[in-house]
Amino acid sequence: MPICSYCKGRGLGSCKVSPGDSSRCIECVRLGRSKCDVMDLSPEELRNIATQHRKLEDEIEKRETELLRLRQQKRMWSEKMKxxxxxxxxxxxxxxxVEAEEAEAERVRVAAEVQAVVAEESAVVVGDPSFESFDWNSVDVGNSVVDWSGFLESEISEVPGSRSGAERSS
Structure with a gap:
């Protein structure tokens, strides 16, 4: 037989559900106690507990994410100081x-390497008769991963006897 926590705390061996109020025991009704757990938790109380549990789990996850971010930041600063x-x-x-200057120097170095390779490949393509009718002005490098601005503005020596893109398209 079920017993509420109030009756159990008073040393009673059991308690009976009140016929007039099925959510409380006879003793809790007699004493005017509004809370009695003789019927365990109500669905509303279970929902409230579940909601509180979910909120606490969300808060824990948020704090763990923040802690992870702070640990990563601490590691980054430690490496930077070293x-x-x-x-x-x-x-x-x-x-x-200093690191910004080095990064810029590396970017310039890579761009120069790319430009040298492209210039070399361009010389090969310009000398290839199968590309004579190709309209080079139709090539859109605007969304390219490589920054072509320096290359496009530079002078490329043409292979003797070849025509420029503008000459080919006319």
Whole structure:
């Protein structure tokens, strides 16, 4: 037979459900207690507990995500400080400046390599008779991964006897 926590706490061996109020036991009704768990939890109480549980789980997940982000940031700063100290730099701002300069130098180096390869390949293509009728002005490099602006603005020596794109398209 079920027993509510109030009656159990008072040392009673059992309690009976009130015929007038099936959600409470006779003792809780007699004492005017509004809460009685003789019938376990009501569906509404179960929903409230589930909602609270879900909110707490969401909060835990949010905090864990934030903690992961902070740990990654801490690792990044630690690595950055190690790089600075290895280079004899004592300020993070100075390291940022040096690394930005190095990144720009690397970008320029890669662009020069790409430009050299493209120029070499272009010379081969220009000399190939199968490309004589090709309209080079129709090539759209606007959405290209490679920055072609430096190449397109540079002078390319043409193979003797070949015609430029403008000459071919006319």
């Amino acid at each position: 790089r600075a100290l290895r280079r004899g730099i004592t300020r993070v701002e100075e390291l940022d400046r």
